[in-house]
Amino acid sequence: MPAPMHITGDHSGGFVTAIVTKIGQLVTAPYAYDETVFFELNLVNTAYSYYAPKNGKQFVITGIVAFADKEISNASDTNIIVYEAASNTTTTVDKKLLHFGLAQNSTISITPLNILVSKGKFVNAKTDDDDIHMTIMGYYIPKLS
Numbered sequence: 001m002p003a004p005m006h007i008t009g010d011h012s013g014g015f016v017t018a019i020v021t022k023i024g025q026l027v028t029a030p031y032a033y034d035e036t037v038f039f040e041l042n043l044v045n046t047a048y049s050y051y052a053p054k055n056g057k058q059f060v061i062t063g064i065v066a067f068a069d070k071e072i073s074n075a076s077d078t079n080i081i082v083y084e085a086a087s088n089t090t091t092t093v094d095k096k097l098l099h100f101g102l103a104q105n106s107t108i109s110i111t112p113l114n115i116l117v118s119k120g121k122f123v124n125a126k127t128d129d130d131d132i133h134m135t136i137m138g139y140y141i142p143k144l145s
Contacts (some may be wrong), residue, residue, distance in 0.1 A: 008093065014083055032060055032139035041080070041125060041132040049088035050136045051123040058119055058139040061097065063111035064136050067104035071131035077101035078129035082136065084121035091126050094118075111137075 018028045039048045051059045064082065072078050080102065086093040097115055102108060115138075117123055125134060 002107045017026060029035070030041045032087075032137075034110070034137040035141055036135050036137045038133070038135045039125070040116065041127045041134060044128060044130055045126055047085065047091045047093055047124045047126055048124050049085075049124050050082075051117070051138070053120045053122060054140055056143050058143050059117040059123060059138055059140055061113050061115040061123065061136060061138040063109070063138070064084055064098065064101075064110075064134065065107070066102060066132055066134040068104055068129075069131045069133065070105055072102065072104040072129050072132050074104045075086045077103050077126045078127055078132060080125060082123065082125045082134055084118055085124045086121070088122050088124065088125070094121060097123070113138075122133060 006040055018026060020026055023078055037050045039050070062075075064078060068078055078101060081093065081096060082098040083093040086094060091113060093119060098110065099106060099115070100110070101111060123136065125136070
């Protein structure tokens with residue numbers, strides 16, 4: 001069998017390498033490790049800001065885990081919206097990224113995702129019922145042109 005092959009390229013002054021193993025598997029490393037932010041969304045129709053824009057970077061959402069506890073209405077599901085916003089305190093949705101519902105005492109894991117957040121936008125979330133426990137994961141990349 002042939003030896004593993006290395007694929008390299010110059011990216012922003014540093015070399016990036018991927019390997020093709022002798023059995024044909026492409027091995028790559030993630031661009032960056034995930035950051036995680038947790039909030040309990042315990043106020044109705046309130047902005048919870050997960051990630052702020054960074055100069056020269058854009059955020060990529062890779063996953064969301066949410067839990068609706070026993071305080072959620074047992075008569076109807078709650079609505080959760082993850083959205084792009086112009087500020088960390090606004091409930092005005094510039095662009096809806098995800099919209100999902102949860103029933104009382106339920107959990108949802110939305111992975112893997114690869115959602116690119118627009119340049120200069122905050123990643124916020126809000127709900128129409130309190131007591132949602134939610135983590136959003138992802139990482140920053142250099143701003144795309």
